[in-house]
Amino acid sequence: MNMSTKKTVVVLEDDVAIGELLEYLLTEENIEVKLFDRAVPFEREMEQLHADLYLLDIMLPDGDGYEICCKLRKREKTSHTPILLISAHFENIQNGCNAEGFIKKPFHIDELMNHVKRQLQ
Amino acid sequence: MPFVFRMVPVDGDLAKSLFKQNVGSCCCLIDLVWVVPIMGTNDANNSVWQTFETMESRQAFLSAIIESSDDAIISKDLKGIITSWNRGAEGIFGYREAEVIGKPITILIPKERRKEEDHILRQIRKGKKVDHFQTIRVNKAGTRIPISLTISPIKDGDGRIIGASKIARDISVEVNARHQANQLLNELRAAIAHKDKFIALASHELKTPLTSIYGYLQIIAKKTQEPITQKFISKATDQVEKLETLVGQLLDVVRIGADKLLLNKEMFGLGRLVADTINVCTYTFPSHTFHLESLESEVYIYADKQRIEQVLINLLSNAVKYSPFSDMVHIRLHRSPSSVTLSVLDSGIGLTADQQLKLFTRFYRAEGVEKIQGLGLGLYLCKAIIERHGGQIGVKSEPGSYTEFYFTLPLAHVSNS
16 A cells, blocks of 8 residues: 555444454554544534544444445435445445445454455555 | 033024024024934924923023123123123122123223213114123222123114113233233243344454454465465465355345345446356356357346356355266256246256255255355345345256255336437
8 A cells, every 4th residue: 555645534333342342453554543532523523524434333422334335425425435334233234325335343454454454545 | 300411513594494483592602513402312402492381481491691791691681781780790800690681781891981971872773783882890909900891782672772881801811922922922032033133233243353353364465475375375365355255145145034124226248248257166166067058138127236147156055065976057048028047957966846846945955965164044134135036946856966046037128329
């Protein structure tokens, strides 16, 4: 992966342990991470955020990653930014919001990172 | 002369002939049970009506039957005026005979149902019967009673319609029972929905800590060089994977029950998937050798790859689990013009005919097989997955000798272009 310019991944994950796990894995690959654990603060800052990739958990205590995915798609600025959805209820996801991919929980860290790197290329 | 009554079931033809001999009252023939008088001995069935020497004794007999009925038996003329009223009617509606003779039948009909009477009278005038009609009537105290009504025209000697006979049965008990049954059914449905929702939520909640345990174990495994630590981490990782499978099975059962098992279908080669899965199993189950009898050319199916893999792993691991004294599992692919069959054959403990029947049901565990882990959901899920792909799954076995599981899936239509 070309890492001449540092990439930024915005992670929305309500479970702290999983959030930290993702943060660690991404940081290890020299990726800048912005971590949110709730949908509301994420949406509040959505306009100002710069991201090369979004990693969105679907079931959130105050929102729905799937709906956020649709919102990001509708905004001109983020309409082409890759989005990966993460969920434990993998097969109930419909890809109506055209996410680039899904990651099933629990995940293989190598598979996850391959997904991420492919989207950042 | 005292009567002794006995209920005798009669067949259709006999019933008809007895009915013709009767004066046309339908009160004696209820649900194909004929009331037959027995004069002292038991052998008097044959010439029933001959035992009544006079018309009066016959009338008295019929009246006795009408009076002894718990059903209301009422007659009315063509204007709807009550002309007769039995004791059963008194029991159900609360009016005594003297109170209602000459009164319109509408005193029993709730206001909003008065139109029913117009309809009934129209039918009767046409000579038609109104059969087992469930409705509501009111008694003297004003209480509404659910009843079942049968109304038939009464004809005079010349065949002219002169009124109607009405048999009403109080069906409060049945209606209440039905109401209770419906209520219970609704409660049951709500409880099942509630349980399913709970399992779905619980499995999601269980998967969250599993995800971090699994993730951190993988990170530790990458960080450590020490062989013993590597070994223990690998053992812990295997257990997390087992736990994940169990949680996944619970969720699948709920999905199947609610018919929400979604399939993400794609076109793929089954031969390749089988070979890859066997490869993985070779590492997972080093105790057994897997012998694959493959096809010369690849077979393509349009199916959910992950789900088919799940079925394969289940059948292969069952073959290993249930053949502890053998070390060989045979896998065979067979192609027919429109389908492909995969079979997994072990030379293990086998299955009795009874076990083969129950095998694919939910939570079934083979009896007499101790220390074999699992929830008893594997084959139930396999069956559901294969059937949702339009295929079939089955088993052949001989106790103490072998077990062969097989499934058949339709081939994908590959266009010539």
